Amino acid sequence: MQSGEARTKEWVLEFAPASPRTIDPLMGWTSSRDMHSQVRLEFDTKDEAIDYAQRNGFAYTVFEPQPRQAIIRSYADNFRFGRIGRWTH
Secondary structure, three states, rough: OOOOOOOOOOOEEEOOOOOOOOOOOOOOOOOOOOOHOEEEEEEEOOHHHHHHHHHHOOOOOOOOOOOOOOOOHHHHHOOOOOOOOOOOO
């Protein structure tokens, strides 16, 4: 699987759940009465997200993104001579 970097440069404001999710007895669907659980706001910078939270009186916690390691491999590396590791199939 190849994971790109699209949509990884934005800062996201998500609300913590205010009420637990419940299971509908008739259909079995999971639901919530909390409208904020459906809201996900995206900002270009961390400062914009913090300013928005402060202006609206929201308590917030900032989680810094973890740096990603670039692993560059080609599909042909799976079949090269002298490959380290066992052949699994």
